[in-house]
Amino acid sequence: MKPFEFVQPSDLAEALRLLQAGQGQARVIAGGSDLLAELKEGIAGYEQLVSLSAIGGLAGIRPEGDGLWLGAMVTLAELETEPRLEGPWELLRQAARGVATPEIRNQGTLGGNLCQRNRCFYFRSRWTPCWKKGHMQCPALEGRHQHYLSVMGGVGCHAANPSDLAPALLVLDATVAIEGVEGERSVRMAEFFLPPGGDIARDNQLQPGEIVKGVRLPAPLAGWQGTALKARERTAGDFALIGVAVGFALTDGVIRHARLALGGAATVPLRFPEGEAALEGAPPNQETAARAAAAVFDAATPLPHNGFKVDLGRALVERAVTSLA
C-alpha cells in the first residue's frame, strides 16, 4: 500500500474544502472497508484520505416529517438493529443484515455501501486491464469468471454494482442527499447510479469533491410491506451474485403499489417496471410470482458464463413475492 496522509476534519465544510483542494488526489473515506482493500491491492492510490468519522452531522437516524433521514455515516450494524426501520421499512434492515460479516457491518456505512466499487475480478486485480481503471480493454467479457457481471447487458463495462442496500432503497423510493461546496442537492435513488456509456470512470452522480450526506426515506405507503433477498455462494459473508427487493400492499387479496428492484442483474441496481406490472392487481401466489420473474428475466442476455445468475434471480423474485403473501 502506498503511503497517504489521513485527515479527520470535524466539520463538513472543511472536509469538502479538503476534497476540492486535493484535486483528485484526495479521497473521502467513511468505514474504509472497500477503499482500504482497493489501496492495498494497488488499484487505487491517493495522497490524502479525508475521513468523515468525526463529522457529527453525518451520523444518526432521525424522523423527517413522516419519513426518515439516514445519515451517510450510519453503520450497517446500526441499520440492522434500528427499531424505527419496521413495517414498510423493515426490508432495509433485512438488506443491511445480508451484507458481509458482523465485523464489516460494524465498520461499513450507508454512504460507503452506495459508493463502493464493483467486484469484477478484472477490476479488482492489479495485474489485469479494465475500463474502470483507465485501460482501453476489458478481458472480463472473454473470461470464464463472470459471477459479478451483468446478465442484462452493458456498454463496454458489464460489472454489476454490488450494493445490497440499493435494491431496498430503490423500492422504498429513497433519495440521496449529495453535498458539495456549492451546497446540497437531491438525487432520486433511481438516478443515483450511472450505467456505463458515459464517463466510464464514474459509478454514480457524485461530482469530484462531492460526498453522500445521507438518504431520505419518504413517508411509507399504508399497508405496504417488502422483503430483500440475496443469493451468495457462502453464508459467512459474501457479495451478492444477485439480489432482489420486492414490496407491495395487499388490497382485497390483490397486489397494489408493487415495486421490484434487482442488484447484481444489470450494471446498476434497477427497478423493473415490467415485473411490477406483472404483479399489479394479481394475487401474490406462485403463478403471479413466476409471471413477474419471467417479465424481468425473459429478456435477460447473460454472458457465456453467468447464465446461472438468471436462474438464481428467477428463484429470488418468486420466493420474495410468495413470502409476502
Place this chain on the structure above:
Amino acid sequence: MTEPMYAVGKPVARIGLADKIVGKAKYTADLKRPGMLYARVLRSPHPHARIVEIDPSGAAAMPGVHAVLTHLDVPAQRLDADLLALDPHLRYVGDEVALVAAESEDQAEDALERIEVAYEVLPAVFDAEAALAPGAPELHPGGGNSGNLVDGEPLLLQRGDTEAGMAAAHRVFEGTFVTQFHAPGGMETRAALAEWEGERLTMWKTSRALHARDRAGLAHVLGMEPEKIRVICPNMGGGFGNKDESRMAVLVALLARKAGRPVRLEYSRDEEIIAGHNRQATVNRLRIGIAEDGAPIAIELDSVLNGGAYVASGRNVTRRIGQAALYLYTCPNARFEGRSVYTNRPAGGSFRGLGAPLGHFAVEVTVDRIAEALGVDPLDYRLRHHVTAAGQPGRRTTPPGRILPDEPVEGGLPFSSNGLRDCLLAGAERIGWREKRQPNGSASGPVRRGMGVAMGLYKGGIGREAEAEVRITPRGRVDVRIGGVDVGQGSATVMAQFAAEVLQVPMEAIDVTMADTDATPPSHITAGSSTTVSSGAAVKLAAEEVRSRLLEHAAVALGVRQAVLRAGVLSDAAGGGGNGKTIEFAALAAGLERELVGKARLVPGSTEFLINSFAAHFAEVEVDLRSGRIRLLRYVAAQDSGRIVNPPMAENQVTGGVLQFLGVVLREELFLDEKSGVTLNPGFLEHKSTAIVDFPAIEVLFPAPPDPGGTFGAKGLGEPPVVPVYAVIANAVANATGVWLHEAPFSADRVLRALKQQGGATP
C-alpha cells in the same frame, strides 16, 4: 496393553496453547533482528517468458535499498530437478524475477518498480490435456520429461490383470471426475529471516522440513556444510502439507549475504496464494467392472494432474490419487495410471491428503452408482465389499523381511488392523442411517434432503526414518527433542505424552524442543500423517533407553538388584515391594551428577502387516434446487486411527480436517484468466475460504481398537479425516436429488448445471 495408561489417551492440555490464545506466541514474521532489512519480490507479469535483459541499477540507487538479487546473482545448483533459485525462464504469472532488500517494506516495494526487465514473451498453456498435445509450448525442455509430461512417462501401478477382469465383468460403470486448483489457506503466510555471522547462517522460517529440506537445500545450493546452517521454526500458523516447497530460504539467505545485514521476507496473502504451491487440478477417469454378484472384479483409474509450473511434490499427489482405486475394495484386478503435467499455472504442491480425496471422490461416487443400479443400500454394498483386514487377493511381491509399504499395490498383505467395518457401523448408527435414509431421488419439493456415506483409507504414518533424544536432567526435568515441526497439529504435546507414559512423570516435568536444527537430531519432513507414529516411535524408544539408565541409578540408590518406576516413584522391582525403600523421580534426578541421555533412531513399520488409517463419513444435506445451494445439516466422521493419544486434540484434528475440506469441496477454487494467466481471486474472500459459521458442528467418533503395529497403538490422524469428504457430499446430494456431481467444487453454478443436464430433479 491392558494396564491403565499413565498419559496416553488422556485429555492433556496442548503445550503452548495459552501463549497462542493471548497472542504471545511468536511466529517467524514477528521476529526482528538488529539492522534487519525487509525484502519484497518482483514477480513475472507473463505466464511464460524469458528474461532477455535485466537492469537492477535503478532499484539499487533507490533510498534505503541495500541489495537487489536477480538470476545473475544466484548459484547454478538446482533446488529441485526443475527449479533454480532464480531462473531467466519464467513459467507463471507470479514466478520470481528479482528481490530487493531495503530498510522498509515500502522502500523495497517502490524499488521493485525501478528494476528494468526486457521479456521475450513465449506462448503459454494452462490446461493439462492441451499441454500434453504435440506442439504445446514446453515448460522444461530437456531433462527427463517428454514434452510437458513429468518424468517422460505415466506412473503405472497395477495388481492382477484389469483387461481380463473388465472382459469378464458382468457390468462396467464409468465416470469422469474433475477437480480444480485451490489454495491451502494457512492463516500464517510464508516468512523467512536470514542472518549471517561470518560464514554461519541462521534462518528462521515457516517450514515443515527444516532438516530435510531447508538446511539440506541451503547447503546444496550455497555450497555450504550443513553444520554451518541453523534453521529454526518458532511457531507455525498452519502447515496443511504446505510451506516447505519454495525458493524462499535460498533467496532470503542470498539477499542477506549480499546486503550484509539480516533480511526478512514475509509473503502477502496474494503472494501466499499465487506462489504458495496449491492443490492441483485433476481429471480422473474411472472404470469399475463388477461380477454378477456385484463384487468389483476390475478397477481402472486414469488420472491427469495439472501440476503447474514446477512439479514439487506433484508426483506424490498423483500417486496417492490411485490409492482408493487400488485398495479400498476387495478386488483381484486393479490398475492406476497417473500423469503429472507441467502447465503455465502457478506451481502445485502438496496439500493435506495429497491426491487421496480426489481418487476417493471418483471411487466412492461410482460405488454409490453401482449400489443404486443393483438396488442395494450403499452402506450394505460397502459392508460387503470393502477391503478387510485380510487385505487384497494376490501374491506378496515385497521381499520377506522388508518393511511393507503404506501405499500398497500388491495383494497378499494383511493389515495390522482395519476399522472400516467399525467406522461404517458406528457412523451409520450415529446418523440414523437405517431409520432415515430413503432411496436416491425419492425426495420431493424445491428443497430436498438426502444422506450419503463414503469411506477412506490412508497411510498409517509409518515408513519415515525418525530420531529422538530424551534426557533426564539433574533438575528433575525430562527434555524431549525431535527435529520435526509442530505445525499446529499438537505433536509437541503428543511427544510429551509418550515420554510421560514411559517415564511416568507428570506432563509439567517435560520440556519438548522441536524445529531447531542445532538443538534437535535430524528429522523427516512433517508430512504423511507420520509424526505421531514415526517420531513417536523414536521418542518412545529413546525414553525407554533413558529409563533404563535411570533404573540403574535407582538400583544403586535403593541398594537393590533391579528397580522399577511406577507413577513417579522408584522402588525395588522384587515382589512385595522388595526392601521397602522408595525414592521419588525428582529426588533421584536431583542427585544425578550429569544428565541421563537416551537416543533412538529407527524406521518404524512392519515387515508382516500393512499399517493404514481408515474412515467412514456420513453426511445429511439439504439441496435447494432453485439456488443450487447445498446446506450441510449433519456430518458424522468415524475414524480408525488406532488408539487415540489425546482425545480432545484428536477430535479437533478431525473437525478441522472435515471443515477445511467442506470448504474445498463446496466452493474453494482459484480462478485463472486463461488469456493472461493471471490468478483472479488470490484472497480469502473470493477464494471462498472456509469460515466456521458455514457449517454445523462435526460429530467425531473413534470406534476402532488400538492398532498392534502403531506406536502405543496409534495410527496417523492428520490427513485421514479429509479423505472421504468430496464423495460423502456428492453421494448425499445424489440421494437428495437423484443427480450425480462429477465436477468439484460443488458451487451453485455447477450444481444448477448438473441438475439441468441430468434433468432428474425439477421442483
